[in-house]
Amino acid sequence: MGIQTWTFIIVGLTFALYIGIAIWSRAGSTKEFYVAGGGVSPLANGLATAADWMSAASFLGMAGIIAFSGYDGSVYLMGWTGGYVLLALLLAPYLRKFGKFTVPDFIGDRYYSNVARTVAVVAALFVSFTYVAGQMRGVGVVFSRFLDVEVNTGVYIGMAVVLFYAFLGGMKGITYTQVAQYCVLIFAFMVPAIFISIMATGNPIPQMGFGSAGDDGLYLLDKLDGLMTELGFTPYTNGTKSMTDVFFITASLMLGTAGLPHVIIRFFTVPKVRDARKSAGYALLFIAILYTTAPAIAVFARTNLMETVHNTPYAEIPTWFTKWEDTGLIAWTDKNEDGKIQYLPGSAIVGKQPEFSESRGDHGERIIYNFSQGINELYVDRDITVLANPEIAGLPDWVIALVAAGGLAAALSTAAGLLLVISTSISHDLIKKQLAPGISDKKELWIARFSALAAVVVAGYFGINPPGFVASVVALAFGLAASSFFPAIVMGIFSKRMNREGAIVGMVVGLGITCYYIARFKLGWIGQPETSTEAYWWWGISPEGFGTVGMLANFAMAILVSRFTSPPSEEVQEMVENIRIPSGAGEAIQH
Amino acid sequence: MDTSQRKKYWKENLRYLTILLSIWFLVSYGFGILFVDQLNTIRLAGFKLGFWFAQQGSIFVFVILIFVYVRLMNKLDKKYKVNE
Numbered sequence: 275m276g277i278q279t280w281t282f283i284i285v286g287l288t289f290a291l292y293i294g295i296a297i298w299s300r301a302g303s304t305k306e307f308y309v310a311g312g313g314v315s316p317l318a319n320g321l322a323t324a325a326d327w328m329s330a331a332s333f334l335g336m337a338g339i340i341a342f343s344g345y346d347g348s349v350y351l352m353g354w355t356g357g358y359v360l361l362a363l364l365l366a367p368y369l370r371k372f373g374k375f376t377v378p379d380f381i382g383d384r385y386y387s388n389v390a391r392t393v394a395v396v397a398a399l400f401v402s403f404t405y406v407a408g409q410m411r412g413v414g415v416v417f418s419r420f421l422d423v424e425v426n427t428g429v430y431i432g433m434a435v436v437l438f439y440a441f442l443g444g445m446k447g448i449t450y451t452q453v454a455q456y457c458v459l460i461f462a463f464m465v466p467a468i469f470i471s472i473m474a475t476g477n478p479i480p481q482m483g484f485g486s487a488g489d490d491g492l493y494l495l496d497k498l499d500g501l502m503t504e505l506g507f508t509p510y511t512n513g514t515k516s517m518t519d520v521f522f523i524t525a526s527l528m529l530g531t532a533g534l535p536h537v538i539i540r541f542f543t544v545p546k547v548r549d550a551r552k553s554a555g556y557a558l559l560f561i562a563i564l565y566t567t568a569p570a571i572a573v574f575a576r577t578n579l580m581e582t583v584h585n586t587p588y589a590e591i592p593t594w595f596t597k598w599e600d601t602g603l604i605a606w607t608d609k610n611e612d613g614k615i616q617y618l619p620g621s622a623i624v625g626k627q628p629e630f631s632e633s634r635g636d637h638g639e640r641i642i643y644n645f646s647q648g649i650n651e652l653y654v655d656r657d658i659t660v661l662a663n664p665e666i667a668g669l670p671d672w673v674i675a676l677v678a679a680g681g682l683a684a685a686l687s688t689a690a691g692l693l694l695v696i697s698t699s700i701s702h703d704l705i706k707k708q709l710a711p712g713i714s715d716k717k718e719l720w721i722a723r724f725s726a727l728a729a730v731v732v733a734g735y736f737g738i739n740p741p742g743f744v745a746s747v748v749a750l751a752f753g754l755a756a757s758s759f760f761p762a763i764v765m766g767i768f769s770k771r772m773n774r775e776g777a778i779v780g781m782v783v784g785l786g787i788t789c790y791y792i793a794r795f796k797l798g799w800i801g802q803p804e805t806s807t808e809a810y811w812w813w814g815i816s817p818e819g820f821g822t823v824g825m826l827a828n829f830a831m832a833i834l835v836s837r838f839t840s841p842p843s844e845e846v847q848e849m850v851e852n853i854r855i856p857s858g859a860g861e862a863i864q865h
Numbered sequence: 866m867d868t869s870q871r872k873k874y875w876k877e878n879l880r881y882l883t884i885l886l887s888i889w890f891l892v893s894y895g896f897g898i899l900f901v902d903q904l905n906t907i908r909l910a911g912f913k914l915g916f917w918f919a920q921q922g923s924i925f926v927f928v929i930l931i932f933v934y935v936r937l938m939n940k941l942d943k944k945y946k947v948n949e
Binding site (some may be wrong): 340345347348351352355356358359362363364367481482484485486487493494495496511517520521524525546547548551552554555558559562565566569851854855856857858859 | 866871874875878882885886889893894897898899901905909910911912913916917919920921923924925927928930931932934935938939942947948949
């Protein structure tokens, strides 16, 4: 059987499984639809959170980003895991005790204000939509690569599958499909990683393998640093970003992680406060398995690329190289006409992607139009790091098919979690809480279902017509979550004195300054293009790291304003007292 | 649970948070970022120590921190009889 047949079989089986789970776990009430009835075990919630959290970008892109940025890639590793410590210690147990359905619920009640609730709803919708657009695109890309369909067709298939279980089961359906999706994705990620680690160093544990020595007795990382220095790259373990920027980006990603509504909402689904704490631990454990393996894969892949490709005549290149060249993820231009591939610092092309012509060059390579004047001859798409791994390691076809199923599981689970936040924001926070408070539970459930439908359609539209560059969109989502939700929730729990005025001013200032900075320096919507460069960044902080500044501004403004306005009422202070005590969470959800 | 008991419970909780979050800050921002160059002069098998903390060590410590917190809080809840 070929790769194609295996892919159809394995992807088909996993999809059948997800749909089966969706039918089995249909939601009968809004409580089941929004928070899976509050009866998910901490272990299952940990698995579901991990799948929810790890997107197609984590699964396919992360190892590649690290492989091509070395130490600088640490910002993602620490940033996207460290946030869970904040979540477990500062947010999850208290929000679970508070015991309602959404983040705007908490903000609205704690700050006794529909204005605050509305600011939170708008922020939640904005964060979730920017995030989900990238996911739907990811689904399409995975489909197109593995099943040979158009990217847009892939988006439609993905929309149909997500809609099916989000519409039927809400949070309940999503939770149990995510448990299955985690198992698929982690198996698909680890199998090739273990094989490659054995091949490179003889150590089956990738986390230890990349600190070991290869056949030549040299430590892998030393060898890689040596190779890179020799060719004029910055050594792998050193990095090129400034320390300030690394610090701020890491902080922004951590605080953003802790403030993302689709992550927070998962902790409303467990029965007790102690379960919320524990399931945050499980979630991070399951995430850490992938996140500590990714840097190992990165090192194996980068070393392999430098060793097998640089200065090798095109005629003698291994077959995986030409295969990925055919898909357009690798491109080579023989700039110095020696028939060999030179892989050197600098971009080999002008723009983001190579533009291929129909014809072939002297050596049989695909000719590209937009090659650059620099000395580097090789373009490699970063996603290839995970995609090509099984082939480079010479693993059987079914493993390659498994990676396809894993990538799809990662993209679908994240998309579904986000869609639920969007539909809940509309049906619960906007309609039930503000526009039509009198509607029955049954009616609200149907509104939630149709909001999910509408959200899938909008997300699908963004997937087909992606807004700008998706990576900047994700930076935006984290920056906004860090500068709005994180401070508002933390102060809501840890400061009884924090009031409505402070929280609203804080959120608006935090959001405003972060939006401005990203629009100014990342999207180029404001200001002159020539002053939008790195040299003009404030304090040398990149747009990715600016969420941290937004967060500090939020805290500062909120504290300042709250000191000059009246404290919250007795009842609100009593509520804060109450969420600090874990007992009684079971009843709190009945409202 | 009366007010003074509540206050005590909250105070102990905040003490745990301060200690655990200090460790959280130290292993990631400290070892992985601010002191990375100094730590990189120390080796752990094939790893430079600062690089290891940035890409592996900090993550392991994060996981341990949460489970330690879970244990501490479960004990604290029992002590003040607010467990379920």
